[in-house]
Amino acid sequence: MFAAEAAGLRWLAPGPVPEVVASDEHLIVLPWLPSAPPAPDAAERLGRDLAALHTTDRPDVFGAPWDGYIADLPLDNTPDAAPGPAGTPNAASPRSSAAPPRT
Numbered sequence: 001m002f003a004a005e006a007a008g009l010r011w012l013a014p015g016p017v018p019e020v021v022a023s024d025e026h027l028i029v030l031p032w033l034p035s036a037p038p039a040p041d042a043a044e045r046l047g048r049d050l051a052a053l054h055t056t057d058r059p060d061v062f063g064a065p066w067d068g069y070i071a072d073l074p075l076d077n078t079p080d081a082a083p084g085p086a087g088t089p090n091a092a093s094p095r096s097s098a099a100p101p102r103t
Contacts, residue, residue, distance in 0.1 A: 001069045002028040004077075008064060016049040 006023035013019070021029040036042065068075035 001072060002026065004066055004068050007066050008068070011064065012053055015053050017053070 002023050003025050006020045006028050009017045009020050018030040018033065021031060023029065063079040064077045065079065066077060068077040
């Protein structure tokens with residue numbers, strides 16, 4: 001799970017993502033990020049940085065060349081040029097099959 005997260009961060013670099021110091025299947029080590037109180041300018045910067053991550057380098061591809069995770073649930077990351085309702089055509093399948101039925 002952490003290896004997939006590390007691969008994603010390395011794939012998005014040199015964008016506004018933290019450097020992966022070390023990782024394996026059980027941990028990921030990132031640089032220490034100092035905390036700061038919430039501020040409107042920080043929220044705006046976060047939003048702009050997230051938008052930039054989703055529009056540069058790979059704007060026409062959804063997914064990645066490795067399997068992913070949402071928490072500890074497997075996520076089929078098969079690359080595709082057309083997103084489905086949850087981001088990729090396959091993204092809903094692992095979550096919905098592991099989710100408890102609604103009552």
